[in-house]
Amino acid sequence: MTKNKLVSIVDDDESIRESLPDLLRLFDYEVEPYSSAEEFLAAGGPERTGCLVLDISMPGMSGLELQLELARLGRTVPIVFITSHPDETIASLVVKRGAVACLFKPFSQAAILEAVAAALAQS
Numbered sequence: 001m002t003k004n005k006l007v008s009i010v011d012d013d014e015s016i017r018e019s020l021p022d023l024l025r026l027f028d029y030e031v032e033p034y035s036s037a038e039e040f041l042a043a044g045g046p047e048r049t050g051c052l053v054l055d056i057s058m059p060g061m062s063g064l065e066l067q068l069e070l071a072r073l074g075r076t077v078p079i080v081f082i083t084s085h086p087d088e089t090i091a092s093l094v095v096k097r098g099a100v101a102c103l104f105k106p107f108s109q110a111a112i113l114e115a116v117a118a119a120l121a122q123s
Helices: 014-026 037-042 063-073 088-096 109-122
Strands: 006-010 030-034 051-055 079-083 101-104
Touching: 006 014, 006 037, 014 030, 014 109, 030 037, 037 063, 051 063, 051 109, 063 079, 063 088, 079 088, 079 109, 088 101, 101 109
Parallel strands: 006 030, 006 051, 051 079, 079 101
Antiparallel strands: none
16 A cells, blocks of 8 residues: 555544545545544554544544644644534634545535545655
């Protein structure tokens, strides 16, 4: 698996972890889904991934906390945030912290594909 093409999806929603990889694989992306930020970190995800699709609100470590943890570790992983809780203030904050985009669920296939392509172009 090459780092530049690997898209890691971290979301506690099982339907996202099943459907989003299927979509991305149709466009020849390599995908690894994780159910939590902790699982992503424990699996060595930050060292391997070229793009992180990350839910903002999850049990345990939130997406916001993972973004800060990656910065603390010195890992520059392009992040596309996704959330079912539309909040422009939070969306603005994560982009200011370096995220490529923040998409509100339900997002279109075109929107996620565009955001992932932009993120991978940065890695």
